[in-house]
Amino acid sequence: MAEGQSDTFWKSLYIYFNEMDFESQLFVKKIYKIIILTVAIISFIIAFFLESFSVCVYSTIGASVLCILVLAPAWPMWKKNQPNWQLTNWQKQK
């Protein structure tokens, strides 16, 4: 970003949801697999005894949609451990 320029509203919104700090990236990478696998295995066993496979498929897809809504965008809860950013040269000169 050069001196004197600033982003449009949509670009800065995209940047806001895009940037997630590193510790929460590790956490998200572990937890989405755990959530989806647990839901898939438990719903498979439940659907086996209910004699209907659609229960299993719908609950797995529902769990993945929940994961996408909570884990993919960088909500404020995923921005708690920011790295120690230094000022840039032109910000220091001001």
Added chain:
Amino acid sequence: MYSITARFNQIVFFTSWTLVVLSLLNQGTAYFFKTGKPTVDLKILSADKFHHFKATYYNGGVTDWDQVTFKFSLEADFEPVYNWNLKQLFLYVNVHHEHQDKGYESDCVIYDKIISRPDDPNSWSTSSKLVLKNQRAEYPLKDIHKQLRNATVNFEVWIEVMPYVGYIRREKLGDFEYKMPQQYN
């Protein structure tokens, strides 16, 4: 994990892989449980409208054939085939006859029916037994070689098993022989 598209991509395709594995497990466990052979009984009640037909096309050609419409009664029990992977069954009655002189074989489907799961809300019945009394065949048996008089035809009852996940397979449930009438009626 460094951008929103990377996170979205990983979650979506991980879900797709788990669904593939679950579908394979679904098909695999269905083969271990119940895949028996249903019992079926078919009785031919009558052979109606056994005539010699003739038709003229608009361009002047003429063709003629033998045609007969059957009435039959069918009883079957599909309990051995039901498992959680079964979506519906397609039952069809096939007539097979061979011409003595020229060595031709021909197959003709005269009746078919879709049988859905008993616990489906729109299903035709809540039990696994099928009873058809005095059922008229949907499609007539036609023979272009006019060899149907006094012929021995073979009624075969087939079933096509359509699962939710997996291969579609066909099974023959029974063979029933029938002798056609001597003359047209």
